Amino acid sequence: MSLYKRGSMWWIDFTTPKGERVRCSAETEDKKQPQELHDKLKAESWRVAKLGEMPRRTWDETAYEWLMETQHKKTHKQDVATLRWIQPHFRGKYLDELTRDVIAKVGALKRQTRTAATANRVLALIRSILRKATLDWEWIDRPPVVKLYREPKRRVRYLTPEQANILLQELPEHLADMVRFSLATGLRRANVTKLEWSQVDLTRRVAWIHADQAKAGRSIHVTLNATAMEVLTKQIGKHRKAAFTYKEKPVTQVNTKAWYKALQRAGIEDFRWYDLRHTWASWLTQQGVPLNAIQEMGAWESSEMVKRYAHLAPEQFAQHARVVDVLLNGATAAQKQNAD
Template structure:
């Protein structure tokens, strides 16, 4: 029986051209509307079989694609927040019916109950999630063309770093012992706060002089080995082994730094406009100033793209210095005379 009643609603029972049997509710108590739904399903099944037409996909399906794609990323919890937000807007919609304009207009502008305005950077993260979902749908052949939503402009990347004497003063002014070790490792390895908190003794190899940031704890979702210098090894050896994690509290992983101790140390050291994450910027800045190639720094710091590391390039002009003499008015002979004259002036 192609149409039958179950409870108050009508259901359909149809056979697809490939032999698959489909039973589902029409969602209506009106037999005429149920018949129309039955005919529509039969027609779509015929198109899929005879015309090789893709079945209609719903927004929930591409959200699943995007979440599976981000499953092992450190920011997965944020991706779930983005997913819930967009489901509240597009749930139940066929993806072919959603336009680029709708996506652009759906980006959140304010945060929850507080109604505080979201920054362009935060809106761009929401944008990146939904655009990734539609991009995956396009690659799967679920839609015939991809969407375009312009990325919002963001302020220039902030790079705040401190000199070595300031860093030593900051560490010395921290009053909590474990905070001294934690901040020191951030400066010496460039590891992110969350990566250091999640570091276990099992993943620290003193003999090989490396600490392994596992994939599930790395922001990029990719494991990497962090080299340890003499100072970092000395700090690790001085830490008590009270549990599985390098920085434990009563045998459990610590979750947060002491902001009170950090802020107090900053004030005592006379350092302004400085966040804990700026210790990572400081580590990267010191490397660039000492001549570490940007590609090497990218691997050491666990950045996904070279573009993310280029913000430190301006801190060292040494790679450009060798080209400074390529354009000149002087001949080689005149250059030699000029150098001798300059030497005479310096030596008297």
């Protein structure tokens, strides 16, 4: 049977003139669309076998191939979710039908209800898939141009030490410990909530984040300062595996009502948990820590990500700028001496 149901979804199953079996999900409960896709695929396979034409690949098989080859990616689950949203718009379309205008319309649909950054993630995934179809699989001659939306510059929102202390006083104990640890180490939220005792060596005063847990895909060495040591020492004995717990269970969520209510009581607005990382980097910058050191400590993949904090270190740059004063004043003094 060429069409059949598996659960609530329709599936396509047929054999090409070359004896190759084609079986795929139409990802719809309506029989009309799977029938159209089936007829299109079957006609295509006949032209390839009998007329020697190059096969016209559909978006469906291209997206499937992408998912099969990128299962190792950290963003694989996100890609699956994004492609699930794209699928109704591209289902059954051949790659040569995905023109710049067609792709732009899909981006515009996402932009109507989401930010430019979210729409760009959809467009960037489409662009990556079509580039792979061109360069690696040679399914199309050239990919269409995919234009992204202009995004506003990323903000740097951070707390003063005084604001941070007020927030710590307003938070429940388990969240206050995690905030203090985040401010002491600059670690991302997931790296704090998922931190295990197997990743901590209190004797050597170090912790580490495995490469598969890090956003950049590289392991992170964390030097534990006195504040971080104090927080971790306080957690000893609460759980055999997880470093941070609440009521004897590992903490998995920090953006809770308690977090938002504490922010409100502390009089802090427009502040996210991730901004604790901004706060850590901003404090280091203001105290004269070089940007390249901050990049290494924070495990940022690109120096561009750290340059956003450069404006917070005017005194540090002023010190370097004064080098020219010495050179010019020295040259002027030498000229006067020669004149005398």
